[in-house]
Amino acid sequence: MASHRFSAVLCGTAATLFAAVAIAGEITLFDQENFNGRREVLRTDAPNFDRGNFNDRAQSVIVRDGVWQVCSDAYFRGQCVELQPGEYPVLEGGLARSISSARQVADTGRDSGRQQYGASERRDYGNYAQREYAPQGREPRATLYEGRDFHGRAFDIDRPAVNNLDRTNFNDRAESLRVDEGRWMFCSDANFQGTCRTFGPGEYPTLPPELDHRISSGRVVENR
Numbered sequence: 001m002a003s004h005r006f007s008a009v010l011c012g013t014a015a016t017l018f019a020a021v022a023i024a025g026e027i028t029l030f031d032q033e034n035f036n037g038r039r040e041v042l043r044t045d046a047p048n049f050d051r052g053n054f055n056d057r058a059q060s061v062i063v064r065d066g067v068w069q070v071c072s073d074a075y076f077r078g079q080c081v082e083l084q085p086g087e088y089p090v091l092e093g094g095l096a097r098s099i100s101s102a103r104q105v106a107d108t109g110r111d112s113g114r115q116q117y118g119a120s121e122r123r124d125y126g127n128y129a130q131r132e133y134a135p136q137g138r139e140p141r142a143t144l145y146e147g148r149d150f151h152g153r154a155f156d157i158d159r160p161a162v163n164n165l166d167r168t169n170f171n172d173r174a175e176s177l178r179v180d181e182g183r184w185m186f187c188s189d190a191n192f193q194g195t196c197r198t199f200g201p202g203e204y205p206t207l208p209p210e211l212d213h214r215i216s217s218g219r220v221v222e223n224r
Helices: 119-123 125-132
Strands: 026-030 039-042 060-065 067-073 077-083 086-088 101-106 141-145 154-157 176-181 183-189 193-199 202-204 217-222
Touching: 026 101, 060 067, 101 217, 176 183
Parallel strands: none
Antiparallel strands: 026 039, 026 060, 060 086, 067 077, 067 101, 077 193, 141 154, 141 176, 176 202, 183 193, 183 217
């Protein structure tokens, strides 16, 4: 398995972050509930809404295609959640009037943009995304190592998500990573919060500084 350079998958721009997969989705944000008021349509990453005069304004969202990560701070920091294709007439869970950046993290590979999810599903964005991307067929798999270059104790992840590594005694220990199958998002805080980065299949003998000895949760964002 060939090693991948961090710059190929961890750069902040969409062109480098998702070079391995062709994804082109669309998300529309509205500054009022129920898709009313001024709107902002995104088809590429938006690392800082403050530059476009739409910072902390969104109160409802329509995801036409793709899985989108929206965050409370610029440059995909702060509280972040992932939204599946569908209609979200009222943003909940602290998202209303708090979105400052957004980016696509996966391609749905299907036209489901007109599906509207129920309030209970929209309320827990993270869990719904996890159910949507449960492995089918060949299961995604990743391994964390507590030393660089895949040395030291290893922790195999053979399930769709690990919400809190603190419960496994492997919290804030990983220094290297191997992804055997699927695309994975690893985050510095439990429950997929904090600083998050996406990794495709490959070997990562060292982790970027923002995740070195800081990974606390991880989950599949795409099976392929």
